[in-house]
Amino acid sequence: MAMQPACTDEHDAQDAHTHIGALLRHPAIWRARDRQDRPADGHPSGHPLLDAQLPARGWPRSGLVELLINRPGIGELQLLMPLLARLSAEDARWIAWIHPPFTPYAPALAHQRVQLEKLLWVRTRDDRETLWATHQSLDSGSCSLVLGWSDKDILASESRRLQVSASDGDTLCILFRPLAAGRQASSAALRLALRTCPEGLRVETLKCRGSWPAQPVAVTLPDAPGFQPERVTPPLPFPLPVRGNTSGAQQELFARAREKTRHVPSLPETPTPLPVAGNPSPGSSPRSRAFL
Amino acid sequence: MVWLCIDFPDLALETYGDAPGSRTPIVVIRREQSRAWVHRCNPAAVQRGIRAGMTVATAQSLSHDLVLKDRQPEAEQKTLARLAAWAGMFSSHVAIQAPTALVLEIGSSLKLFGGLDGLKARLNRELAALGYSTRYSLGQTPLAARHLAQSGVHCWRQESRVLQASLAALPLECLQGFPAAVRGLHGVGLRTIGELLDLPMSSLGKRWGRDFLECLADLVQERPARLCFHEPPPQFHAEVEFAAEVTSQQMLLFPLRRLVTELSAWLQVRHLQCQRFTLRLFHRLQGATVIPVQLSAPGHRGDIFLSLARLKLEQSRLQAPALAIDLQADELTGLAAGSQDLFQRTGTRRHDLVDQLNARLGNNAATGIEVVSEHRPERAWRPVTPGRAGKVACEQVRPAWLLPEPQPLALRNGQPWSGAPMELLDGPERIEAGWWNHQPVHRDYYVARRNDGMRLWLYREIPTGDWYCHGYFG
Numbered sequence: 001m002a003m004q005p006a007c008t009d010e011h012d013a014q015d016a017h018t019h020i021g022a023l024l025r026h027p028a029i030w031r032a033r034d035r036q037d038r039p040a041d042g043h044p045s046g047h048p049l050l051d052a053q054l055p056a057r058g059w060p061r062s063g064l065v066e067l068l069i070n071r072p073g074i075g076e077l078q079l080l081m082p083l084l085a086r087l088s089a090e091d092a093r094w095i096a097w098i099h100p101p102f103t104p105y106a107p108a109l110a111h112q113r114v115q116l117e118k119l120l121w122v123r124t125r126d127d128r129e130t131l132w133a134t135h136q137s138l139d140s141g142s143c144s145l146v147l148g149w150s151d152k153d154i155l156a157s158e159s160r161r162l163q164v165s166a167s168d169g170d171t172l173c174i175l176f177r178p179l180a181a182g183r184q185a186s187s188a189a190l191r192l193a194l195r196t197c198p199e200g201l202r203v204e205t206l207k208c209r210g211s212w213p214a215q216p217v218a219v220t221l222p223d224a225p226g227f228q229p230e231r232v233t234p235p236l237p238f239p240l241p242v243r244g245n246t247s248g249a250q251q252e253l254f255a256r257a258r259e260k261t262r263h264v265p266s267l268p269e270t271p272t273p274l275p276v277a278g279n280p281s282p283g284s285s286p287r288s289r290a291f292l
Numbered sequence: 293m294v295w296l297c298i299d300f301p302d303l304a305l306e307t308y309g310d311a312p313g314s315r316t317p318i319v320v321i322r323r324e325q326s327r328a329w330v331h332r333c334n335p336a337a338v339q340r341g342i343r344a345g346m347t348v349a350t351a352q353s354l355s356h357d358l359v360l361k362d363r364q365p366e367a368e369q370k371t372l373a374r375l376a377a378w379a380g381m382f383s384s385h386v387a388i389q390a391p392t393a394l395v396l397e398i399g400s401s402l403k404l405f406g407g408l409d410g411l412k413a414r415l416n417r418e419l420a421a422l423g424y425s426t427r428y429s430l431g432q433t434p435l436a437a438r439h440l441a442q443s444g445v446h447c448w449r450q451e452s453r454v455l456q457a458s459l460a461a462l463p464l465e466c467l468q469g470f471p472a473a474v475r476g477l478h479g480v481g482l483r484t485i486g487e488l489l490d491l492p493m494s495s496l497g498k499r500w501g502r503d504f505l506e507c508l509a510d511l512v513q514e515r516p517a518r519l520c521f522h523e524p525p526p527q528f529h530a531e532v533e534f535a536a537e538v539t540s541q542q543m544l545l546f547p548l549r550r551l552v553t554e555l556s557a558w559l560q561v562r563h564l565q566c567q568r569f570t571l572r573l574f575h576r577l578q579g580a581t582v583i584p585v586q587l588s589a590p591g592h593r594g595d596i597f598l599s600l601a602r603l604k605l606e607q608s609r610l611q612a613p614a615l616a617i618d619l620q621a622d623e624l625t626g627l628a629a630g631s632q633d634l635f636q637r638t639g640t641r642r643h644d645l646v647d648q649l650n651a652r653l654g655n656n657a658a659t660g661i662e663v664v665s666e667h668r669p670e671r672a673w674r675p676v677t678p679g680r681a682g683k684v685a686c687e688q689v690r691p692a693w694l695l696p697e698p699q700p701l702a703l704r705n706g707q708p709w710s711g712a713p714m715e716l717l718d719g720p721e722r723i724e725a726g727w728w729n730h731q732p733v734h735r736d737y738y739v740a741r742r743n744d745g746m747r748l749w750l751y752r753e754i755p756t757g758d759w760y761c762h763g764y765f766g
Contacts, residue, residue: 071746072693072764072766073693073746073747073748073764073765073766074745074746074766075745075747075765075766076766077692077693077766078692078765078766081692092642093642094642094645094678100693101693102693102694102695102696102763102764102766103673103693103694103695103696104661104692104693104694105673105690105691105692105693105694105763106661106662106663106664106672106673106674106681106686107663107669107672107673107686107688107690108686108689108690108691108692109661109692110663110684110685110686111686111687111688111689111690116660116661116662116663116681116683117660117679117680117681117683118679119660119661119678119681120645120646120658120659120660120678121658121659121660121661121675122649122653122657122658123653123657123658123659124653124657125653129652129653132652133649133652133653136645136648136649136652137645137649140641140644140645140648141641142641142642142644142645143645195745196744196745196746197745236715236716236717236718236719236738237716238706238707238708238716239720239736239752
């Protein structure tokens with residue numbers, strides 16, 4: 001059957017009455033020219049450059065998203081902080097952290113206005129349990145966001161199941177995987193590779209359902225020391241060993257430490273030997289003796 | 293009034309908690325005239341040609357691996373009492389008709405269940421969850437309903453004309469308590485109850501006695517005063533014994549479903565909720581395996597109980613074959629007003645997820661976190677019950693990832709080294725605290741950037757000058 005490319009409105013009108021038209025209205029089918037018409041219903045990521053690249057103009061509301069990182073701690077949570085703060089404030093459901101690599105530090109999250117009472121930290125013992133807990137959280141429909149960390153390979157069938165569960169449960173599932181996983185096929189609706197760069201993070205779109213991969217963008221991460229470009233310029237000198245001579249640079253450091261110290265009203269010019277952490281002998285410090 | 297009778301014909305067999313699909317042939321025997329007879333047998337035994345009414349010797353000749361169990365009238369009555377409590381969800385008037393039947397006044401509940409069709413759908417669903425074989429029928433009086441059900445007539449109309457016609461069509465043999473009368477009436481050519489009821493009562497009374505007349509009166513007149521209605525007990529404890537030893541967890545699911553369904557119905561009837569229940573598996577030679585099941589919020593839904601109990605059961609390995617299982621509801625609270633609030637539906641479902649995760653992954657596998665107002669970084673947070681985190685603001689800039697233990701860093705050229713060159717971006721922030729409870733901390737914290745782009749949170753122990761990495765600005 002010869003098919004005419006449908007390019008104009010008249011063709012659209014004809015399409016609507018043909019089988020092709022019925023097929024094209026299926027929600028799983030998208031045409032590149034429809035990209036502008038898609039609803040921008042995503043959660044704003046807080047990073048305008050990144051939003052502009054994503055088809056939903058932000059993080060999708062549901063489905064599977066893969067973030068590929070070479071190691072945790074490069075700023076991947078900073079990227080998600082606006083999303084965490086927004087979902088925890090607006091959605092009554094949990095934000096589940098399944099088997100994070102380190103302790104999610106409550107003061108840092110509170111500082112970024114994440115509502116901690118929505119947080120659910122799930123500890124698992126092996127990959128099987130991690131996968132089970134992820135599925136359980138997605139299937140329950142009682143999570144707005146599920147964050148999962150996986151070191152092992154995830155089979156294509158597994159990622160397909162995760163994608164389906166996440167869509168059905170109206171939950172966004174963000175899976176952190178190693179960069180090498182980018183070469184494997186995945187059913188994720190969105191796959192981003194994250195790498196460090198002087199501004200913060202370089203975000204490269206590997207796969208983007210309903211759109212095409214765009215140029216990598218550099219995302220500036222707010223509110224983290226050293227991420228702002230203007231503060232990158234002069235690195236501080238390393239302080240000298242404690243028992244050595246106090247140089248000019250170190251004098252300056254001590255002066256700065258005095259300004260920053262909140263818990264001790266005054267500090268002697270040179271650090272006096274204080275009790276070592278983990279040595280709980282009472283009265284070893286003059287201050288504690290005075291208290292007791 | 294309309295009466296519903298539910299009969300459990302295989303109660304003697306089904307009091308034992310073996311799954312109907314069990315491949316072991318099981319026979320429940322009754323002893324009469326110094327001989328043992330097959331009373332009931334399970335499908336596996338039927339497959340081998342065994343039928344109710346055979347002598348046990350015949351049955352044993354048909355199958356060598358037969359499990360023989362005596363009838364346990366007491367256990368049967370306990371089971372029936374639990375079923376009566378379960379039936380409380382359909383009617384507030386439930387009476388036990390020993391040995392195998394329950395009668396319920398159902399006319400006043402019809403509107404609640406959306407008429408007879410709605411009631412039947414619900415009844416079938418609930419009965420399927422319990423897993424007993426049943427037959428049931430409506431009737432104009434409790435006794436009529438019972439005779440209809442036990443004769444296998446499924447009458448499901450509430451018009452009295454239809455109910456009377458169904459009763460009239462029953463054979464005389466269903467009047468089992470009066471064999472002599474039935475024989476005599478057969479002799480004069482009577483075959484059905486209808487023909488009997490057409491005769492003048494006075495002459496029947498003269499011939500067959502007062503008890504016979506009372507029985508006929510119960511058939512046609514409603515006399516609820518003659519029934520003893522069942523009150524559900526104040527505590528829930530149910531035990532199910534197995535005829536054949538249970539060796540796999542899969543086979544425990546059937547009795548488990550039955551127990552939690554009964555528990556859920558009992559809770560609803562008593563207007564209670566349960567936060568904790570205990571399963572115990574009894575073995576032949578060793579102590580019982582105790583499996584406590586804890587919910588994070590009180591509930592009464594059977595499906596949630598079942599999924600939690602299943603997860604718990606899968607966690608604990610079956611150490612020895614189980615002979616019996618019992619379930620006891622421990623922490624009961626009244627059904628608080630508003631606990632079934634439509635608008636709090638997400639709230640209860642949120643906790644269902646926590647319960648499921650904890651049941652499978654171990655208690656405290658799923659927690660929340662909260663900020664503690666404390667200067668020492670490792671003590672500035674703590675795990676809490678999910679959803680209970682307090683609101684404490686935090687002003688300082690802190691890394692999003694904290695290492696479980698500070699990681700000591702080697703020195704290279706007098707500078708800390710963590711696998712790659714680093715430069716300091718920010719600091720120092722001095723933290724001195726904890727001397728008052730003998731866990732002092734004297735540290736200068738710095739933010740460092742490694743040349744691969746990672747931001748680290750370092751500190752230097754002031755007294756010793758040792759460097760540690762305490763977190764990542766993830």
